[in-house]
Amino acid sequence: MLLESQLNVRSTEYHENRTVMQKRVDELEERLAWVRAGGGERGIKKFQERGKLLPRERLELLLDPGTPFLEIGPLAAYDMYNNESPCASQIMGVGIVSGVECMLFVNDATVKGGAVYPMTLQKTLRGQTIAAENRLPCISLVESAGANLLYQAEVFNTGGRIFGNQSRLSAQGIPQIALVFGSSTAGGAYIPGMSDYVVMVREKATVYLGGPPLVKMATGEVTDDETLGGAEMHARISGVSDYTAENDTDALRIGRFIMQHLPQPKPAIVMARRQTPAAPQYDPDELLGVIPAERRIPFDVREIITRIVDESRFLEFKRDYGATLVCGHAHINGYPVGILGNNGVLFSESANKAAQFIQLCNQSRTPLIYLQNITGFMVGTKYEREGIIKHGSKMINAVATSTVPQFTVIVGGSYGAGNYAMCGRAYDPRFLWAWP
CATH class of the missing domain: 3.90.226.10 (2-enoyl-CoA Hydratase; Chain A, domain 1)
Incomplete structure (x- = not known):
């Protein structure tokens, strides 16, 4: 039956309510605009000088054109860590890739090199929970300096849970895909390591437990990024990488191709039949x-x-x-x-x-x-x-x-x-x- 509204949209009360609520919405939009700016002009400029796509540009190219993206936790870490980690250094949400609803994790390396904070991990755990409940394939767009060592005591156990969840999700038939665009260091190296499909960008992506300075300090060995953990090495020798991309755009193309050819996970629940959508009678x-x-x-x-x-x-x-x-x-x-x-x-x-x-x-x-x-x-x-x-x-x-x-x-x-x-x-x- 039609639910008739008793609201008088011409009343003074309605307009007073609307003015106050609009002010709150505007304040929210201001905060979200700050979040979407990531690391600001300096961080963005560094990305562009290296010929890389910005994190949100990568996300846009990965998603099916014209489809919605439900961003989750954009205000995570807001007013924390001296406000040095907008969006908790990670864009996360549900989007459609090659016709399949997916959970997307996008490191924002314009923010402290994509360093992981405690709230970054809490946000990731929430995303993995949503992926498990709704059987959503997980796609990680990786470029992270690893844990912020100032918060090491707060990230160790939670970080371990994330890797364990990747294994459990994969075992349940929920695909884990990693597209590596830059550095993936220390704990961050396990994101591609625990994934079912790994794409690395040639001469840009590196995956290693410890970088050249740490290797030299620990063992005396002198090496460089590409020799230690570059895309060529991982494709030809270690086997960590399954596909080598020529640039960011190519990596996203390969990621879409992978999703196109994977069987969709079975739905977690069979619900009542959907009918033709219709707009509400009231605005x-x-x-x-x-x-x-x-x-x-x-x-x-x-x-x-x-x-x-x-x-x-x-x-x-x-x-x-x-x-x-x-x-x-x-x-x-x-x-x-x-x-x-x-x-x-x-x-x-x-x-x-x-x-x-x-x-x-x-x-x-x-x-x-x-x-x-x-x-x-x-x-x-x-x-x-x-x-x-x-x-x-x-x-x-x-x-x-x-x-x-x-x-x-x-x-x-x-x-x-x-x-x-x-x-x-x-x-x-x-x-x-x-x-x-």
Whole structure:
């Protein structure tokens, strides 16, 4: 059924809300622009002088033209490490390569030579988790000086987990591909080493555990980059490299060719059939004015739902029971989804409704979307006697044991056990967004 909006887009309140939200969006865009600048003019100039493509240029050429790229964690390491590691020195996200959805890891060597920080590794682990859950092939665009030694104690164990994950993903039939464009040193050398397919750029890419200065200091041997770990050596002698590229563009071409000829991993879950996508009846741009400028003022989550679901059609489940939680079925971009959205504090009735709805969606293999704006569960003698703890636990249990993909969007507050019940980070949603 059509979910009709009650929002007056001509009202003063709407325009005040929109102005405040637009200001927040602009602030977010300013931060993202700083992130996308990478190492700044100096780092970019060094790249260009060496005849190399910039990290984001490599990414753009690898992706299928005109397809979207979902960047994950662009603000990782923001306001950390004296702001010397924009994007945690690594661009990461989901994109389409040769028609296949892939998880992409792109070292940004304009930032401290692509040095690895603790947050770089946390970000990589998150990407590997997403790849495992969604069975996405992993493509690494490698150019890294290895770990920043100032943080060595914080990166050692986590770095080891990343290499272990590469092995496990490969064993599960999820391809691991490395395209090496420059230096790949120390721990970074294991990224191509643990990959199923390795492409190295001639006279640019080097892979070694220790560079020439370290080798000389440790053994007295005098050598150079190419002899020690260049593309020719690894292609002809060590066998680390499977393909030699003439330049950055050629490496990306080979990477696309590899993906084109690999069998696609089997999907992790068989979901309900997709239908033809349709735009909402209400303009999604109006979302900027839906959320009150003052966060303590309540709003109807249906005003969000009607602007994101196909044709603004939403079949609400138990509308008159547990009314502080809105549950229902819809389609987004053609895919069937179950939606749970907060309209106030959670009561026993709300929790029971949620638990039943989540179980029904699991039976029909329907993914779940949680729209979080929650202060928590209701408190007080009356509610304790009515079993709020037990009923709330049923909802949390349903979330924790759900086997369908779950996605969480924080659209307001997110506090206490309410965060748990609405599939917060601790309950491992496939993706979690804060807006904005």
